[in-house]
């Protein structure tokens with residue numbers, strides 16, 4: 738992929754954020770995510786990765802810097818709100834994402850909200866669950882899911898909306914090795930641009946084209962991990 742030639746879907750410049758009254762967490766974050774590009778984001782616990790994703794979605798207000806999403810300069814809720822269906826955030830904690838009674842209802846929520854007719858939504862739900870190998874969970878109540886199942890159902894809900902950009906906060910949490918491999922293959926096959934946060938350096942190496950690490954409030958190239966997966970993006 739020639740990322741430089743592809744349009745920039747997310748552009749961030751000199752972003753600054755702090756959880757008041759604490760000192761700045763993001764000091765000077767600059768990045769560009771191109772169409773079709775999968776960018777990895779690593780960094781120590783508490784370095785600000787989840788915070789960065791929430792700032793990029795407009796869920797937390799940046800104190801300084803610029804965010805341009807899908808060609809729109811986003812300053813406040815009026816700019817971010819219309820883009821939320823087109824940019825999907827997988828929260829670090831699945832319980833922050835899943836709020837309907839059953840799996841089927843949860844995965845259907847986004848497409849219904851986007852105005853798709855019920856019959857089409859049923860198709861989208863069936864197709865998305867099948868893609869993630871989750872058909873058997875369709876009628877399962879959300880509280881009855883395991884941690885790994887919740888992770889995948891949350892991702893299914895996101896994918897059902899077909900966002901143009903995916904921001905994935907630790908998508909492998911709670912997944913066994915086989916589910917991680919399946920997820921890696923799925924992410925590699927998706928056409929969307931994505932920013933993937935993970936502590937699993939080998940997973941990031943396998944699914945992303947380039948990797949950055951957040952340290953002292955700034956992004957820098959992430960160190961290369963020891964090989965673990967046999968395939969490359």
Ligand SMILES: Nc1ncnc2c1ncn2[C@@H]1O[C@H](COP(=O)(O)OP(=O)(O)OP(=O)(O)O)[C@@H](O)[C@H]1O
Nearest residue numbers: 756759762780781782783784785786787788789829
């Ligand atoms: N609402 C908040 N108010 C104050 N501090 C917060 C708030 N949310 C997060 N923090 C702090 O901001 C710092 C960054 O948190 P964040 O969750 O972004 O880190 P992270 O890099 O995603 O960490 P991890 O790898 O452990 O998930 C942490 O020290 C955290 O305690």
